[in-house]
Amino acid sequence: MSIDDLKPMSYKEVGQGNYNKMMEQAFHKAHKLASEYGQRVEVCSKITVFPPDPRIPTSGNHMFEVQVKEPKYVSTRFTTKLHGGLPISDGASLAEATQLNIFATESETCDES
DSSP states (O other): HHHHHHOOOGGGHHHHGGHHHHHHHHHHHHHHHHHHHHSSOOEEEEEEEEETTTBBBTTTTEEEEEEEOOOOOOOOOOEEEEEEEEEEEEEEHHHHHOOOOOOOOTTSSSOOO
8 A cells, every 4th residue: 555545554554564464374373273282272462553753743653462372281180199298299199199119129219217
C-alpha cells in the first residue's frame, strides 16, 4: 500500500508485514506441538501502539510480540519416603517408595545406624 493513497494500514501490514508472517509461523508451530504433545498450545500476540510524538504529531510508533507457549512436561505424582523430614526415596506408591533394592550391592545401600 502506498503512503499517497492515505488508506489506514491493516494489522497484517504491521512491521512491514513481519507480524503477519510471524503469526502464521506461530500458528503452524502451535498445531504441530499440540499434535505431538496431545496438549493445548497457546499463541500469544500483542501489538503496542504508542501515542504520537509531540514534536512530530503526524508520526506514531508501534511494536509487536508473538509468542508460542509450549506445553510443559508434568510428571505423575510420586510418594516420598521421609526420614527425619528429608526425602530418602520415592515411588508410585508408599509401598514402592519403602522397598529396598534387593539387587543393590553392599556399597550402594544406605547405612541407617
